[in-house]
Amino acid sequence: xxxxxxxxxxxxxxxxxxxxxxxxxxxxxxxxxxxxxxxxxxxxxxxxxxxxxxxxxxxxxxxxxxxxxxxxxxxxxxxxxxxxxxxxxxxxxxxxxxxxxxxxxxxxxxxxxxxxxxxxxxxxxxxxxxxxxxxxxxxxxxxxxxxxxxxxxxxxxxxxxxxxxxxxxxxxxxxxxxxxxxxxxxxxxxxxxxxxxxxxxxxxxxxxxxxxxxxxxxxxxxxxxxxxxxxxxxxxxxxxxxxxxxxxxxxxxxxxxxxxxxxxxxxxxxxxxxxxxxxxxxxxxxxxxxxxxxxxxxxxxxxxxxxxxxxxxxxxxxxxxxxxxxx
Amino acid sequence: xxxxxxxxxxxxxxxxxxxxxxxxxxxxxxxxxxxxxxxxxxxxxxxxxxxxxxxxxxxxxxxxxxxxxxxxxxxxxxxxxxxxxxxxxxxxxxxxxxxxxxxxxxxxxxxxxxxxxxxxxxxxxxxxxxxxxxxxxxxxxxxxxxxxxxxxxxxxxxxxxxxxxxxxxxxxxxxxxxxxxxxxxxxxxxxxxxxxxxxxxxxxxxxxxxxxxxxxxxxxxxxxxxxxxxxxxxxxxxxxxxxxxxxxxxxxxxxxxxxxxxxxxxxxxxxxxxxxxxxxxxxxxxxxxxxxxxxxxxxxxxxxxxxxxxxxxxxxxxxxxxxxxxxxxxxxxxxxxxxxxxxxxxxxxxxxxxxxxxxxxxxxxxxxxxxxxxxxxxxxxxxxxxxxxxxxxxxxxxxxxxxxxxxxxxxxxxxxxxxxxxxxxxxxxxxxxxxxxxxxxxxxxxxxxxxxxxxxxxxxxxxxxxxxxxxxxxxxxxxxxxxxxxxxxxxxxxxxxxxx
Numbered sequence: 001x002x003x004x005x006x007x008x009x010x011x012x013x014x015x016x017x018x019x020x021x022x023x024x025x026x027x028x029x030x031x032x033x034x035x036x037x038x039x040x041x042x043x044x045x046x047x048x049x050x051x052x053x054x055x056x057x058x059x060x061x062x063x064x065x066x067x068x069x070x071x072x073x074x075x076x077x078x079x080x081x082x083x084x085x086x087x088x089x090x091x092x093x094x095x096x097x098x099x100x101x102x103x104x105x106x107x108x109x110x111x112x113x114x115x116x117x118x119x120x121x122x123x124x125x126x127x128x129x130x131x132x133x134x135x136x137x138x139x140x141x142x143x144x145x146x147x148x149x150x151x152x153x154x155x156x157x158x159x160x161x162x163x164x165x166x167x168x169x170x171x172x173x174x175x176x177x178x179x180x181x182x183x184x185x186x187x188x189x190x191x192x193x194x195x196x197x198x199x200x201x202x203x204x205x206x207x208x209x210x211x212x213x214x215x216x217x218x219x220x221x222x223x224x225x226x227x228x229x230x231x232x233x234x235x236x237x238x239x240x241x242x243x244x245x246x247x248x249x250x251x252x253x254x255x256x257x258x259x260x261x262x263x264x265x266x267x268x269x270x271x272x273x274x275x276x277x278x279x280x281x282x283x284x285x286x287x288x289x290x291x292x293x294x295x296x297x298x299x300x301x302x303x304x305x306x307x308x309x310x311x312x313x314x315x316x317x318x319x320x321x322x323x324x325x326x327x
Numbered sequence: 328x329x330x331x332x333x334x335x336x337x338x339x340x341x342x343x344x345x346x347x348x349x350x351x352x353x354x355x356x357x358x359x360x361x362x363x364x365x366x367x368x369x370x371x372x373x374x375x376x377x378x379x380x381x382x383x384x385x386x387x388x389x390x391x392x393x394x395x396x397x398x399x400x401x402x403x404x405x406x407x408x409x410x411x412x413x414x415x416x417x418x419x420x421x422x423x424x425x426x427x428x429x430x431x432x433x434x435x436x437x438x439x440x441x442x443x444x445x446x447x448x449x450x451x452x453x454x455x456x457x458x459x460x461x462x463x464x465x466x467x468x469x470x471x472x473x474x475x476x477x478x479x480x481x482x483x484x485x486x487x488x489x490x491x492x493x494x495x496x497x498x499x500x501x502x503x504x505x506x507x508x509x510x511x512x513x514x515x516x517x518x519x520x521x522x523x524x525x526x527x528x529x530x531x532x533x534x535x536x537x538x539x540x541x542x543x544x545x546x547x548x549x550x551x552x553x554x555x556x557x558x559x560x561x562x563x564x565x566x567x568x569x570x571x572x573x574x575x576x577x578x579x580x581x582x583x584x585x586x587x588x589x590x591x592x593x594x595x596x597x598x599x600x601x602x603x604x605x606x607x608x609x610x611x612x613x614x615x616x617x618x619x620x621x622x623x624x625x626x627x628x629x630x631x632x633x634x635x636x637x638x639x640x641x642x643x644x645x646x647x648x649x650x651x652x653x654x655x656x657x658x659x660x661x662x663x664x665x666x667x668x669x670x671x672x673x674x675x676x677x678x679x680x681x682x683x684x685x686x687x688x689x690x691x692x693x694x695x696x697x698x699x700x701x702x703x704x705x706x707x708x709x710x711x712x713x714x715x716x717x718x719x720x721x722x723x724x725x726x727x728x729x730x731x732x733x734x735x736x737x738x739x740x741x742x743x744x745x746x747x748x749x750x751x752x753x754x755x756x757x758x759x760x761x762x763x764x765x766x767x768x769x770x771x772x773x774x775x776x777x778x779x780x781x782x783x784x785x786x787x788x789x790x791x792x793x794x795x796x797x798x799x800x801x802x803x804x805x806x807x808x809x810x811x812x813x814x815x816x817x818x819x820x821x822x823x824x825x826x827x
Contacts, residue, residue, distance in 0.1 A: 042662070052379075188776065191596065286668065
């Protein structure tokens with residue numbers, strides 16, 4: 001046998017072996033407990049969904065899925081941990097719009113690459129923010145709010161949970177698109193911001209739909225619009241900002257599962273299938289609806305990857321225009 | 328109104344007294360007591376781990392159990408503070424001061440008993456307050472804007488100097504050091520990282536538990552090791568497990584005042600519950616015979632322990648009426664409610680009365696369980712002191728490390744605690760009290776944040792602090808307190824008060 005043919009044979013054998021192994025790998029996966037890293041403290045919607053999905057995966061695969069809260073630096077610590085983990089499918093990240101799209105533009109230094117270091121698995125939820133005002137604000141619609149902001153420049157304050165949060169960026173985007181100047185008041189978390197909104201210390205906020213809705217229903221806040229391009233099925237009567245005079249206005253809070261780049265494709269596919277199945281179960285659908293979220297229609301790893309890329313491009317512009325930055 | 332209240336309470340007790348809910352309540356408070364006793368392992372990590380378990384429970388059972396863990400931890404937290412000078416929970420830091428001294432005098436039993444009794448009384452009062460006044464109180468809490476918070480913090484800081492019982496200069500120095508440590512982390516307004524030296528873990532600031540565990544717990548252990556075999560044996564001196572009639576009489580006023588302060592501060596969404604124990608201790612040290620503070624004054628245990636339990640319970644008010652969590656544990660409770668499909672907010676009370684009143688009733692039942700559970704345990708805890716130090720301390724150290732690690736699953740925090748242990752040991756050698764440092768550390772960041780927010784909202788006009796009535800009154804009290812402390816005529820009495 002000629003040397004080249006021996007090499008060829010060897011490579012063919014090697015390739016076959018590799019294929020067999022990869023298949024076997026996915027078949028035997030998961031063979032040990034899975035760690036699901038949540039880059040935020042326990043208790044938020046993202047953490048709750050991570051725990052719910054973790055439980056579904058545990059039931060399906062009979063392997064414990066352990067939620068590991070690695071909060072800090074706006075989610076960067078947890079995301080970085082997963083970015084630098086072994087790409088074997090045993091470390092998952094519940095990533096969010098912040099860790100995958102906003103922070104790279106917001107932070108002057110970021111230890112991971114939100115696109116290159118991850119293999120997206122599946123989008124879990126897209127949650128609209130809603131524009132809520134204290135009832136003392138006379139404006140009853142987005143149009144009236146813009147007029148009010150123009151008539152009294154610098155009189156309106158908007159609260160947000162932190163610099164660079166979707167609530168902050170939505171406010172800055174609103175300022176830019178409407179040509180008004182509302183002042184951003186940052187808080188340490190959405191809870192104290194909501195307290196000051198309820199008491200009228202600040203006039204408005206672009207808050208998470210689920211956390212504002214009870215106070216809107218009780219008449220303690222007035223909802224003016226949702227921040228998404230389309231209306232939300234949770235509040236079908238509420239107009240969008242885009243249809244109320246600022247066409248194209250579109251911001252959502254989203255989160256989804258990612259694994260380190262280089263994770264075998266079979267495993268990504270297997271994870272995606274199980275997560276999509278979990279999201280389509282009745283109890284999970286109900287939970288998502290309560291949060292005002294919808295499960296995305298086409299939820300493949302490829303769709304999620306494309307979505308992240310477009311979000312990253314969008315926020316690069318929004319963050320730059322807002323002038324927000326974190327060192 | 329009264330009729331409605333009784334009707335509501337009967338719904339509540341009907342729910343809470345079902346066998347299943349009684350069981351979950353008991354399980355919650357038992358687990359809470361245990362994790363409260365273990366230093367560092369707090370209700371946050373425990374509740375987070377138990378969240379998936381609650382998915383399959385009925386919403387009310389889940390909330391009863393989780394709430395039980397939270398206030399159970401307040402009971403348990405004082406145990407290690409009193410016995411070994413290590414705060415089991417952040418809210419029992421201040422209990423170390425006099426509780427540990429009582430234990431050294433062989434009075435660990437009465438100290439533990441008075442802590443449990445004070446907590447029970449406070450828990451009962453706070454439960455009644457929630458039942459009667461939750462919605463109007465929530466409105467009052469909302470009157471506290473950035474300006475009011477700032478003035479409250481100023482008052483707290485002025486009070487901080489009272490915490491020391493050595494040199495006033497050292498107390499001020501420690502307070503300022505605490506303020507400086509509190510500056511570490513990302514600035515809320517500009518997003519600039521301060522004193523973080525490029526370490527990502529420092530960008531959110533230093534965790535309070537890390538500092539408290541280091542300067543109190545670790546430093547105490549190092550200090551004890553240094554004394555070698557000649558260490559104190561105070562077990563033999565144990566004189567009775569229950570407080571005497573005199574103890575009860577001495578502490579009754581403190582329990583009442585502590586309960587009142589704790590109930591009031593707990594309502595504030597800005598984390599008032601933690602401050603309440605400090606505030607209660609400060610207040611006690613300002614009134615009556617102050618000569619024994621820092622040397623085993625029973626009031627110094629009764630007041631903060633009542634206050635922290637009252638505060639822990641009233642902090643449910645903003646959660647149940649506005650859907651605003653006042654601390655990380657409450658944020659977890661919101662998560663638990665959301666997963667059950669309940670939107671925490673003003674409607675919970677009207678749409679789900681069985682949930683609201685059932686929880687309130689279960690709090691009272693839980694408090695009763697806790698006092699029944701804790702009083703007989705006192706004998707056992709005191710026996711723990713007979714365990715030789717060579718066995719006791721390594722295990723405490725281990726639990727501390729596990730607890731600190733569980734804060735945010737970061738090894739970095741454990742290293743920081745060790746560092747603060749060394750720093751705390753230096754403080755012991757320099758005879759600097761760590762309590763003012765802790766208070767400065769808590770108040771500093773809150774004060775700065777609220778000052779800048781108030782100024783941002785007033786567009787740079789500082790007069791907001793005196794034109795808002797609540798803020799003006801608070802600042803007025805602070806100035807008065809400062810004048811009393813500095814006035815030459817009372818200087819002598821103050822010197823006596825600060826004497827070791």
